[in-house]
Amino acid sequence: MTTITNSKEEALIIREQDVVPLRNRVKEYGVKIGMSILNQTKLITATSELVRNLLKYGGGGKVIIESVSNGRDNGVRVTFIDNGPGIADITLAMKDGYSTGKSLGLGLPGTKRLVNEFDIKTELGNGTTVTITKWKNG
Amino acid sequence: MQNNFLSGLKEHENSLLTIWSQLLIESGSDDGAVEEEESKEFASLFLSALASLNGKFQDSPEFEKVEDLIVGISSSRGKRGFSPRENAQYLTTFKQASSQILSKLIKDSEELYQANLQLNEILDNMTIMTFEAYMRGREDVISRQVDEISEISTPVITVWDGIVALPIIGTLDSSRTQIVMENLLQQIVDTGSSIAILDISGVPAVDSLVAQHLIKTVSATRLMGAECIISGIRPEIAQTVVHLGIDLTGIITKATLASALKTAFDMLQLTVVKRKLV
Amino acid sequence: MERIPILKMGDFLLVTIQVDLYDQLAENLESDLINTISKHSSKGVLIDISAVSIIDSFMGRILGNIAVMSKIMDAQTVVVGMQPAVAITLVELGLSLNGVISALNVERGMDLLRSKMHTSDNEEQDYDDDNE
Incomplete structure (x- = not known):
């Protein structure tokens, strides 16, 4: 089904101080379409995980927040774009318990469980783009 | 002018209705009184729109009204439990009835062909819309049931x-x-x-x-x-x-x-x- | 730099987190809290997170760290007031905060801390009894 973007904005994330305002913006997008508290919480938690990766491994980058609709449901889509080193083995990175950093290593697979759609594109040396979508009733 | 072929249908509204309801009963997708009111309103509105049609039907405000009506009818038929076949037959039988009247009205075969072509285009477009409306009607039922089930199924x-x-x-x-x-x-x-x-x-x-x-x-x-x-x-x-x-x-x-x-x-x-x- | 206040109440420390956490703030809280436990030889720590609307893996890890670190320093940590949405999200994320003891609200948390101290006193008593 085709997805339509109703409104969108971009944010530059370069420091840790940018994280809280970004989380709040994403939350506002969720509130605007009447998303439940639980789904809002899952969405901003997923955002928090991914923006940490963006800062830690990607050296900062760009985040796009969109209010989307597919005809049956409304949702919020967040895209994280960095120009970092990329991920060498994406299959491995999506496995529970894997991490190159000092976190608990449930970043990517855990984050995937919190949202309805999860898409990751990465190329060694050319950065990583992660797109997540949370539907209002999803 | 293309639309001249079809504008004559309005004068034969009553005989069209008779043939249509006959066809509906034969196909087994008629459920009586409610239908009749709905069908009369639809036929009347549709034929008036045809009569006043000037140019493309997609741009006509009269046809927008007809489309709203048929969308409403289909979605309510969907909710009342009609099958997809019965829902589609509502308009296909209307098309048959109209064609029958047209073949009596228009003697020139080229003109008849053109008239049927235009009628087909308009009604086929509406059939697609009714299908979408029918599906939406059914999906509404499903999502309401899902809500109800999830609500009654978790009493704390x-x-x-x-x-x-x-x-x-x-x-x-x-x-x-x-x-x-x-x-x-x-x-x-x-x-x-x-x-x-x-x-x-x-x-x-x-x-x-x-x-x-x-x-x-x-x-x-x-x-x-x-x-x-x-x-x-x-x-x-x-x-x-x-x-x-x-x-x-x-x-x-x-x-x-x-x-x-x-x-x-x-x-x-x-x-x-x-x-x-x- | 922004810091989360730590209140001393007798043998216990009380932390009420009123703002949404970010990594640096959480890390500061961890070190501040451990230092304060050592300074006052506190026996219990109560962390109220009822106003926190998001806990991700990093902040979850900090909470776990605080629990384990304070335990080594002989202080019991109780986390109180977690919101339902936060609890469900943590579970979906795959974090169960092992080692962290929770209570529904501050009152229950205090009761829990007191009873923990009580039982640990009793255990020592029992041990003495057994030796006799």
């Missing part, structure tokens, strides 16, 4: 001061688990209960996925600072759990709701005593 009961119970009836899938968790945890907060009993007597089977959902619910309850007891473990459930190698040892499980309640009393340091008759 306060069984004692500080103890809530939630009987689960039916299968536990991931979306249901979410609702169960949300309701249970919210109720724990609202009542300030420190023990929750999850009764699974009504769950037909526990496979590894269902067990995972149960474990998640228990973990979430503990994170909130309450304890969760699972009751209603039938012998066959105990067997499958062990055969599948599911580890439930971290969870307090009881065979019946009564024994779970007893455990809850123990945890709250409550005792139930029989009153002595003096």
Whole structure:
């Protein structure tokens, strides 16, 4: 089904101080379409995980927040774009318990469980783009 | 002018209606009185729109009204339980009836061909719209039922001061688990209960996925600072759990709701005593 | 730099987190809290997170760290007031905060801390009894 973007904005994330305002913006997008508290919480938690990766491994980058609709449901889509080193083995990175950093290593697979759609594109040396979508009733 | 071919139909509205309702009855997709009113209104509006048509039908405000009407009819037919075939026949029989009238009205075969072509285009477009409306009508029914089911299927009961119970009836899938968790945890907060009993007597089977959902619910309850007891473990459930190698040892499980309640009393340091008759 | 206040109440420390956490703030809280436990030889720590609307893996890890670190320093940590949505999200994320003890609200948390101290006193008593 085709997805339509109703409104969108971009944010530059370069420091840790940018994280809280970004989380709040994403939350506002969720509130605007009447998303439940639980789904809002899952969405901003997923955002928090991914923006940490963006800062830690990607050296900062760009985040796009969109209010989307597919005809049956409304949702919020967040895209994280960095120009970092990329991920060498994406299959491995999506496995529970894997991490190159000092976190608990449930970043990517855990984050995937919190949202309805999860898409990751990465190329060694050319950065990583992660797109997540949370539907209002999803 | 193309539309001249079709504008003549308006004068034969009554005979068209007769043929149409006959065709509808023959096809078995007519349900009587309500239909007739609806059909009359539709035919009248449609033929008037045809008569006043000037240029493309897509741009005509009259046709917009007709389309709104047919969309309304289809969606209500969908909700009343008509089959997709019956829904489609509503307009295909109308097309047949119109063609029959047209063939009597127009003698020139080229003109008749052009008229039928235009009629086809307009009505086919509407048939597609009715299909979409019909589907939406059915989907509305489904989503309303889903809401109702999820609402009635997770009643949280306060069984004692500080103890809530939630009987689960039916299968536990991931979306249901979410609702169960949300309701249970919210109720724990609202009542300030420190023990929750999850009764699974009504769950037909526990496979590894269902067990995972149960474990998640228990973990979430503990994170909130309450304890969760699972009751209603039938012998066959105990067997499958062990055969599948599911580890439930971290969870307090009881065979019946009564024994779970007893455990809850123990945890709250409550005792139930029989009153002595003096 | 922004810091979360730590209140001393007798043998216990009380932390009420009123703002949404970010990594640096959480890390500061961890070190501040451990230092304060050591300074006052506190026996218990109560962390109220009822106003926190998001806990991700990093902040979850900090909470776990605090629990384990304080335990080594002979102080019991109780986390109170977690919101249902936060609890469900943590579980979905795959975090169960092992080692962290929770309570529904501040009152229950205090009761829990007191009873923990009580039982640990009793255990010592029992041990003495056994030796006799």
